[in-house]
Amino acid sequence: MKTWASINQKGGVGKTTTVVSLAGHLANTGRRLLLVDLDPHGSLTSYLGYNPDELDTGIYSLFSQPTVNPAEVARLLLPTPIKNTYLFAASTALATLDRQIGSSKGAGKGLVVARAIECVKDKFAYGLIDCPPVLGILMINALAACDQLLIPAQTDYLSLAGLERMMHTLDMVEKSLHKKTPYMIVPTMYDQRTRASQESLHKMRERYRFNVWGSVIPIDTKFRDASKAGLPLPTMLPYSRGSLAYKKLLNFLLGIQERKDAEQEQQKSA
Numbered sequence: 001m002k003t004w005a006s007i008n009q010k011g012g013v014g015k016t017t018t019v020v021s022l023a024g025h026l027a028n029t030g031r032r033l034l035l036v037d038l039d040p041h042g043s044l045t046s047y048l049g050y051n052p053d054e055l056d057t058g059i060y061s062l063f064s065q066p067t068v069n070p071a072e073v074a075r076l077l078l079p080t081p082i083k084n085t086y087l088f089a090a091s092t093a094l095a096t097l098d099r100q101i102g103s104s105k106g107a108g109k110g111l112v113v114a115r116a117i118e119c120v121k122d123k124f125a126y127g128l129i130d131c132p133p134v135l136g137i138l139m140i141n142a143l144a145a146c147d148q149l150l151i152p153a154q155t156d157y158l159s160l161a162g163l164e165r166m167m168h169t170l171d172m173v174e175k176s177l178h179k180k181t182p183y184m185i186v187p188t189m190y191d192q193r194t195r196a197s198q199e200s201l202h203k204m205r206e207r208y209r210f211n212v213w214g215s216v217i218p219i220d221t222k223f224r225d226a227s228k229a230g231l232p233l234p235t236m237l238p239y240s241r242g243s244l245a246y247k248k249l250l251n252f253l254l255g256i257q258e259r260k261d262a263e264q265e266q267q268k269s270a
Helices: 015-028 043-047 059-064 070-075 092-105 109-123 137-145 157-177 195-211 222-229 241-269
Strands: 002-006 033-037 085-088 126-130 148-154 183-188
Touching (some): 002 015, 015 033, 015 126, 015 148, 059 109, 070 109, 109 137, 126 137, 137 157, 148 157, 222 241
Parallel strands (some): 002 126, 033 085, 148 183
């Protein structure tokens, strides 16, 4: 099972949309998927038809246990409207985790999600994590659990400043985890008609070079329609601009994964 995380400390840049859209395309290939909502706002959970305010449990419950119990993990899997796709849901109680755990009790809690995923990894081909927008125990869990980071970044000036903060945070967390995770910046909400979008995209590529995806996710009002319907845009309108852009992104990511797998096989046989 390969796990990707959608992360950015700035809100409203397309983190949840990226998770749902990639999930829609992956599900269309017949792969079984696990979605993990680690954002206390519960946008992914709400999108898929669950109310974070009404959930008694969700992945939050795992943090209060001394060990991650496989039976409890399996019980937390919720079905979703996306075929062959299950959810570890977010409840609003996630917002209290950092205060409850505290720095003195946080030892070992940075691997809770990674251990939960380990319990069910044989059931799924891919996992997609929707990350919280703030540095804390949940973001640390996401970074510890994933193989590939996706950083959606809106093509505007404010998002560029937020991206700089995100990269600083990523560097700090990687040092504490002693783990380097490959990352790719995904330009989102691109409007080719505006100078702001064009200039922001140029600066993004100039500053981060090989870590910026070579294409863009355009502005597409159909994303709102899909969200209202509780379905991925690739399921509802597979040939819309936004859907085709995310299919291009998925193909790029799968290509990266295939090359990694091939390199690992070569190393094993060497």
